[in-house]
Amino acid sequence: MIPKSKLFRVLALCLGSLFATQVNAQEGAEPIPEAPSVETTPAADATPAPEAPTPAPEAPAPAPEAPAPETEVVVTEIDPVPTTEVEAESDSMAVASGGTVVEASEGTKVPSAPEVESDIPVEKKDSFYANYIQDRLRVGTRVLWYSLTDTESGEEFDGSFIGSLNRTTEDQDPAPVYFYAEYSITPYFGIGVSYDQFKVVTLDSGGGDGTFELDGPILYGFGRFENGSAFTPFLELGVAFYGIDFDAKPEWTFGNGNFVRNRFETEDSTGFVVGGGLDIEIIEHLSVNLYLRYVSVDIDVDYVFTPNPQTERITQGTFPGDHFAYGLGIAYTF
Secondary structure, X not given: OOOHXXXXXXXXXXXXXXXXXXXXXXXXXXXXXXXXXXXXXXXXXXXXXXXXXXXXXXXXXXXXXXXXXXXXXXXXXXXXXXXXXXXXXXXXXXXXXOOEEEEOOOOOEEEOOOOOOOOOOOOXXXXXXXXXXXXXXEEEEEEEEEXXXXXXXXXXXXXXXXXXXXXXXXXXXXXXXXOEEEEEOOOOEEEEEEEEEEEEEEEOOOOOOEEEEEEEEEEEEEEEOOOOOOEEEEEEEEEEXXXXXXXXXXXXXXXXXXXXXXXXXXXXXXXXXXXXXXXXXXEOOEEEEEEEEEEEOEEEEEEEEOOOOOOEEEEEEEEEOOEEEEEEEEEEEO
């Protein structure tokens, strides 16, 4: 018969070995080899040896710490402005948190960039000035000099302009009173009106009888060659409407008496006008111009001699008023 002390010892060793094997299997460690079993044979006459003291059972190895359960982390970003939810392109993305990499859930919502509103200025031409005045209306004035093209005719009382008057000359007035205004219907064509005046002095061997004064408007159409530079050539074509007065010398008018003996009766006249020049822009809206114009006009007169109270026309005559005008101008474009 096996002594109880040995039986308990063998049983304790077997239980300890089994428990250590299970622990090592869980931790991936090699199993602890089992202790060799001790085979005992009962002896009939043998005297039982004294029981050895039972060793204290070994303390069980501490159980390994269970791994921390995986936690789903949802990252939420608070945006003060409204955003549009956009599905992430990838099905999932790794999010680093506290040194542990966790998997973000599918369909992570990413806020879109805030919309930025910007005002784009748009030029609106909805006023009368913008539609009909701006870049269309031009006003200016010029200083002009005149040169008559026909200043002599025959001899006194023989092929003269009239009577003894067979020569003429200009009476210059360089004052800047030759105003004009133009309106562009298109950038290249338009209409204009200008004021013109000039004087024709009559001459003969006795010094002449007086001066013809012509003034009036010129209506014209113009064309401009806009080329994107500061230099713009232009042409004019129009009609002049002159009123004509004769400023007679007192000695010719009255003779040696106290009443009118000689006078010229004049009529208004119409002339043909062609001109051109070059506009030179100085600054925005302001320009100067070189100008040349030719005018063809006649001065028709009736000579009246009154040696007595009865007035009658003696003869008619014509003085040529054809001339070139040239000068400088300045203009402002609205």
